[in-house]
Amino acid sequence: MENLISTIVFVLPGFMLYFWIQMMGVNPVVKHTTIEFGALSAIAWFPVVISSLYIMGLYRTPISNLDELTKASKEIWFLVEFMALSVVVGFIIACLYVWILYPMQVGLVNVARRISKKAKLSLASSVWEEVFLRNDRQVVGVAKLGSMKPDMIGSMHKVARPFEPKRAFKLLYMDHCKLIVEKYEVPIKEIFTDIDSGVNIFIYDIKEYELADKKYRKELEESEKENVSNPSDTAIS
8 A cells, every 4th residue: 555655746747747658648768677767767756846836735735845744645535626726736837848848948058059060959859750640631652772763652541659659650651642642743742761770760741732633623523524524425315
């Protein structure tokens, strides 16, 4: 029972803050080890607990030290309130960090990197995230490394997150996208090369693709109207 109480009071707040930050898209470059994860959770514990205890102190007896916190945590209703409030407070702090503090942090680091003549860091932690995890529509083609002719073309719908075991994505409307790209020669805007798996992913210019798609639909509509207005002769018996 004491282990459960210790987990709720001394582990969960920091873990939830770290969890919210990762869910909002701020991921480390590599997956943290258990020791690193524990250290980060311990650091994240302080702002969540201090804020939660301050809010609870507005309608409860204020808690100012660890002994009082440990004693109060023996009450079941205190634990329930503390746990629920920690989740909400952790979410709010995570939002503030992702929206305000993280861009400032990266900006300050880039100032130091610029002075030392290093390339600046991106807000995304990996090239995969930078290219494919934006909230943009993308039409892509997949080909083997060294080939400029894609084996498949489609509209990207689902993409693997940074720490999933395999980098995969789901394509939609493959036949239609292939028709538009090949018929109207939609230009390639970017190429993502995965050297380990030997794959090129061509990212087509979405504006040019949409213009070509509209042109195709307009031509198809005009063709259908022409067929209706000029029906073929049929014999009547």
